[in-house]
Amino acid sequence: MNLHRRAVAERQPERHRASTPVADLHRRPRAPETVRITGDNRPAGVASVCGWADSPSVLSSNSSLPRPTHDCFPLLAGRVRSLADVDHVHHCAGSADAIDFSRDVAPIFQQHCAECHGSDKREGGLRLTGRAELLLRADSGEPAVVAGSAATSELIRRVTATAESGERMPPEGPGLGEAEVSRLRRWIDAGAEWPASEPGPRHWAYVAPQRPAVVESPDDHWSHNAIDRLVLRRLRDEGLTPAPAAEPARLIRRVTLDLIGLPPTLEAVDDFVADPSQERYARYVDELLASPRYGEKWARHWLDLARYADSNGYQADQFRDIWAWRDWVINAMNNDLPYDQFTISQLAGDLLPDATIDQRVATGFHRCTTCNVEAGVDPEENRVNQLIDRVNTTGTVWLGTTLECAQCHNHKYDPFTQQDYYQLLAFFNGTPLEVERPGDAGVQYEVAGPKLELPLTPEQQAQADAIDAERTEAAARVAARREQLGADLASWENTLRSQMEAEPTWHVLPVREFVSAGGGHMIHSTTARCS
Secondary structure: OOOOOOOHHHHOOOOOOEEEEOOOOOOOOOOOOOOOOOOOOOOHHHHHHHHHHHOOOOOOOOOOOOOOOOOHHHHHHHHHHHHHHHHHHHHHOOOOOOOOHHHHHHHHHHHHOHHHHOOOOOHHHOOOOOHHHHHOEOOOOOEOOOOOOHHHOHHHHHHOOOHHHOOOOOOOOOOOOHHHHHHHHHHHHOOOOOOOOOOOOOOHHHOOOOOOOOOOOOOOOOOOOHHHHHHHHHHHHOOOOOOOOOOHHHHHHHHHHHHHOOOOOHHHHHHHHHOOOHHHHHHHHHHHHOOHHHHHHHHHHHHHHOOOOOEOOOOOOOEOOOHHHHHHHHHHHHOOOOHHHHHHHHHHHHHOOOOOHHHHHHHHHHHOOOOOOOOOOOHHHHHHHHHHHHHHHHHHHHHOOOHHHHHOOOOOOOOOOHHHHHHHHHHHOOOOOOEEOHHHOOOOOEEOOOEEEEOOOHHHHHHHHHHHHHHHHHHHHHHHHHHHHHHHHHHHHHHHHHHHHOOOOOOOOOOOEEEOOOOOEEEOOOOOEEO
């Protein structure tokens, strides 16, 4: 039996069509509204765009997706703000006492703010490492600085608060002097310019990788490709030399385990040992890449990231059918599906025009969440927990970062805000409840949500037909036997009844022979004998 495909009739003898959890096939994103920007300098349209894009998403299970769910909206607002702020700064640039960030503002931040709001800490969701960070919404829900308006900026309110109020910044030590506050006011009113020449530190993970230059060495007789040359250069930098080439039997074992997760056959080892050429090695690698075992081996890593399981988790851990998505991942690996299609199919395959069965099955990626069906569960709480799991998993898998930090506050180390988190969550916040009580009674819950009926392949249909025929024949034999047993039962009951109605007849049993414990022996006959 194929390890990864069970007979549908064997798994579900009552029907020929299996079902698998998929994403909501009926959810559709709301089309973005058109915003018109008019005017000059800082037009009223700018405030409209910025306010609309920055408005918090509303968590609702019954409503359509809220407007501010697309990452482009905050970006659009930022672009519009930047254009307006630059225009505003240009109006102020000609004044004789123009503020200079490096001279007038940066020393204030460094002296009074860097300990709690620098590159190593992000207290209150605020980090003073660049203009983008400065204008982000802090944990309070408002940005520390409103460019062009010191009077409405939270930063000015906090640095001018009294020590007794408990809101003054910095909270300890002497506060800012009047001259320092004045410089901050003028800087904010001038547009809060932060020179590009003084950007904040940037983590290496957010720097686009660059292809390194590969230099061929005239004395390099070891390398076979560009990767070998990079490895050799690093080895030489460390004063090391490459290890000798592995013997053929060990080499073929390594590559087989690496590509399909299984050891090579004895025949494959003998064949390669007899011909360990580069051409034979390349052919063997191609054979491994074409093996179905290749997809099974490499799909495991993706299944782990997607928290795949054939059960719901929690204390009961009931079984659920989601093996069809597992098989889709294996087939995608074996068919070398491009990564962009691999991604789109799993995140939004059901939203593609004329989506195929495979594209809909692919959305099972986000149906792998744990599902609480214990008595007393709150279905809406379970749904929200699943939304959070989907956001966090999306961040781990596709962004390679821990987005869950931003669930409660702006990320302290990565460039994600709490607003970013819930705007991403709004993408998924169109799902129905995924647990329900059968008949809306009792305390037991079952897994619910969208499912997809799977068609059978011709081979599976033939197998199902054969099993159906065998089941029909067995049912006919059982029916015939039951009919026969019914007739035999009636005959037995009649015999027993007639026996019970007749007068009892006593029968004296004659003793033919007996032996006593003392060894005496008696045989009954017309002439008694004893011994």
